[in-house]
Amino acid sequence: MTKIIMTKAIALGLALFLATFSGAVLAADSELTVEDAYVRMPPPGARVGAAFMIIGNPTSAARKLVRAQSPAAKVVELHTHRVHEGYMQMRKIDAIEISAAGRVELKPGAYHLMLIDLKTGSKEGDTVPITLFFDDGKSKRIAVPLRRDVVPTSSESGAKN
């Protein structure tokens, strides 16, 4: 019994240490740029939203996006979207590479950040803070606007019966 408590205490200590330590190390701002970022708002009832953006790498070394987090979502996963034998597969991946002096586009049908259990109640135009972590230990904090990304139904469309 005490052994389990001991193990738990050690694990907790280690987690706290790592959290503090990594936080300090990752404070350095990345030189990478982010443009046209938006979070597609989760529809009512849905637990997931997706973030899209263009990440530019002005440096002469290839970089990898290795993690992302947001205080507004329980989990943020890097995702790829591919078609395999007729199946749409949206899969968690470990990294998204941004080539030297290149850029990568996160867009529908391709890479995206999946935000799980995004706190809803926010409205279009509100921003979601997201921190991107790169493989050189640097990070970038961005404020990403929520976008409905659905064409508004105009009253003259006549679709409302």
Next chain:
Amino acid sequence: MKRAGAILIAVTGVALALATLLYFMPLPGSTPAVSNEPRAEGGDFVLTSAAGPIALADFRGKLVVIYFGYTFCPDACPTSLGALAAALAQLPAEAAKNVRGIFVSLDPERDTPEILRDYAPYFHPAIVGVSGTPREIAAVARQYGVIYSKQRADAAGNYAVDHSSFLYLVAPDGKLAHKLAHGASPAEIAAKIQSVLKSANSSQ
């Protein structure tokens, strides 16, 4: 001269065979060699909405666009439903009033009719969300040639459902008229809807 005629017949024959082959080839997006899509003819079904049972036959006389997906879907489903919504918004009023959408959940364990009631009309008020028992969903998916596969859950219990992504256009007489591959633009979807509606009107 006789020989030229024979060649002409042979060439025509080959061309006809090729055309037939092309005509019956699966739509782009599926892989012909390893196609696991059964021959699907669509057809009637009854599934469950928050307001009660929804039968495809309830919409006879209207064109119905069916999409199969799940609400935990981060990209493919919102993209397809968004494109459908945009297409519906582009339609002239007299066409739009004859079109309905049905979103069928491939994840009946998580997608309750109540969740779908909130989800589907967000894209467009003409779209209704339906769920059912896993067996009912499997039967409808088979009818339409939809393939799907629930993936293993992660530590938090979250999982993806891999699935094929087409928009199925059911003509006003209830027959499956066309399926549109994932990535079709709102303009393409709207044009196809109008052409199916037009041929339905002319055959009346």
